[in-house]
Amino acid sequence: MALPSSQQILAVLSHIQDPDLGRDVVSLGMIKELEVNHEGKVSFTFELTTPACPVRDRFKSQAQDLVGEIPGVTGVDVRMTANVRPAFMRPRPSEILPGVKQTIAVASGKGGVGKSTVAVNLAAALRNSGAEVGLLDADIYGPSIPAMTGSRQVPEQVNGRLRPIEAHGLKLMSFGHINPGDQPTIYRGPMVGKAIEAMMIQVDWGQLDYLVIDLPPGTGDASLTLAQAVPLTGVAIVCTPQDVATDIAVKALQMFRKLNVTPLGLIENMSWYICPSCGHRHEIFSHGGAESAAKRLGVPFLGAVPLEEGIREDADNGTPVVISRPDSAGAKAFVHIASQVAARTSIQSFRQLPVINVH
Amino acid sequence: MEITWEDGNRITYSAEQLRWACPCAECRGEMGAPGRLSRVKTLSPEELSIKDVTLVGQYALQIAFESGHATGIYTFPYLRALRS
Numbered sequence: 058m059a060l061p062s063s064q065q066i067l068a069v070l071s072h073i074q075d076p077d078l079g080r081d082v083v084s085l086g087m088i089k090e091l092e093v094n095h096e097g098k099v100s101f102t103f104e105l106t107t108p109a110c111p112v113r114d115r116f117k118s119q120a121q122d123l124v125g126e127i128p129g130v131t132g133v134d135v136r137m138t139a140n141v142r143p144a145f146m147r148p149r150p151s152e153i154l155p156g157v158k159q160t161i162a163v164a165s166g167k168g169g170v171g172k173s174t175v176a177v178n179l180a181a182a183l184r185n186s187g188a189e190v191g192l193l194d195a196d197i198y199g200p201s202i203p204a205m206t207g208s209r210q211v212p213e214q215v216n217g218r219l220r221p222i223e224a225h226g227l228k229l230m231s232f233g234h235i236n237p238g239d240q241p242t243i244y245r246g247p248m249v250g251k252a253i254e255a256m257m258i259q260v261d262w263g264q265l266d267y268l269v270i271d272l273p274p275g276t277g278d279a280s281l282t283l284a285q286a287v288p289l290t291g292v293a294i295v296c297t298p299q300d301v302a303t304d305i306a307v308k309a310l311q312m313f314r315k316l317n318v319t320p321l322g323l324i325e326n327m328s329w330y331i332c333p334s335c336g337h338r339h340e341i342f343s344h345g346g347a348e349s350a351a352k353r354l355g356v357p358f359l360g361a362v363p364l365e366e367g368i369r370e371d372a373d374n375g376t377p378v379v380i381s382r383p384d385s386a387g388a389k390a391f392v393h394i395a396s397q398v399a400a401r402t403s404i405q406s407f408r409q410l411p412v413i414n415v416h
Numbered sequence: 417m418e419i420t421w422e423d424g425n426r427i428t429y430s431a432e433q434l435r436w437a438c439p440c441a442e443c444r445g446e447m448g449a450p451g452r453l454s455r456v457k458t459l460s461p462e463e464l465s466i467k468d469v470t471l472v473g474q475y476a477l478q479i480a481f482e483s484g485h486a487t488g489i490y491t492f493p494y495l496r497a498l499r500s
Contacts, residue, residue: 285473287473288473288474289473315475316473316474317473317474317492318473318475411420411422412420413418413419413477414420415418415466
């Protein structure tokens with residue numbers, strides 16, 4: 058009797074559908090090391106994407122039955138293994154940001170240096186370049202994204218999931234949308250983590266090229282939750298030029314390094330001020346502190362943003378300066394920084410992560 | 417479990433080795449108090465078999481054992497330092 062061919066075997070195995078991934082197991086590349094010996098004994102490896110696969114046993118018996126029915130097959134040996142792929146591996150695979158290609162965190166360590174302003178304008182500049190962009194405000198206690206984007210509406214709920222607020226072509230979500238008004242959010246640390254996770258899991262972000270995440274100051278719960286819950290592409294650190302700010306920015310950067318999140322670089326905000334009446338350039342908070350800190354730490358310096366009344370005014374009016382005054386020095390600085398961030402982010406996509414196999 | 421690191425280096429770990437190396441506070445002890453692993457001599461088979469492995473951000477693995485024990489966060493540097 059003729060021996061069965063590999064094509065015949067793969068053809069019957071392609072009738073097995075992975076219920077979670079919605080495709081057949083052959084096209085998903087789960088069948089490996091297929092061999093037929095001279096007696097008609099078939100052996101192959103069935104590689105699952107998680108060792109805790111709920112349909113593991115069903116897959117095995119289905120594979121044995123289907124291949125066993127092919128004429129000429131005298132025996133079937135299925136080796137079940139799992140190969141978890143970190144690049145796509147998430148705590149709950151299909152729940153945490155499945156359609157998001159790159160996640161960029163904006164952090165500072167210190168408060169009041171203009172993180173949210175940078176995050177909003179970075180997101181808007183990336184959007185202007187043609188990308189699909191989302192902006193997540195991870196500051197639970199002091200959310201400023203709703204005011205800065207002029208979006209104070211409450212998110213709609215569809216099938217138990219929140220739909221992000223749309224403004225300026227961006228998809229937005231902030232605790233300020235969920236809990237609007239002047240009532241404070243009074244949470245202990247663990248609740249902050251839960252709230253941030255919920256904004257990633259329960260919000261229907263859809264397909265995004267970039268999700269910019271505006272972090273609260275500090276090196277505690279919020280940053281830690283984020284670094285544990287999603288594989289962040291990288292983090293951009295914002296600081297003002299004076300020592301008291303750069304020192305803390307360095308701490309924030311070192312925390313992300315410990316968590317194996319790549320620092321995309323440092324951004325210097327409030328770098329200089331052009332006096333509107335005398336036209337002189339003043340360096341109120343000193344100048345170049347972030348650039349020298351970046352050099353010292355061996356990370357890229359992404360750019361400097363001037364202190365401008367227009368940036369503040371537009372933030373209060375709810376339109377990012379890169380949209381309302383694209384020709385201003387501030388807007389140009391943000392566009393430059395956005396392109397630097399995008400370039401650093403792309404490099405990260407080629408980064409190798411460890412591959413974990415569980416037998 | 418087998419990990420292929422970024423540099424191509426491959427390390428194989430047994431479930432038993434990983435269980436005994438669990439870095440969580442319950443197993444290791446905290447604030448000077450001894451942990452469970454320094455008190456027990458043997459562990460049951462469910463404790464020594466891996467149920468699931470999940471990535472924590474991109475710096476560590478959380479390993480769940482059949483017994484339900486899953487509080488250990490094994491950082492990549494920690495895993496690299498563990499030898500079979």
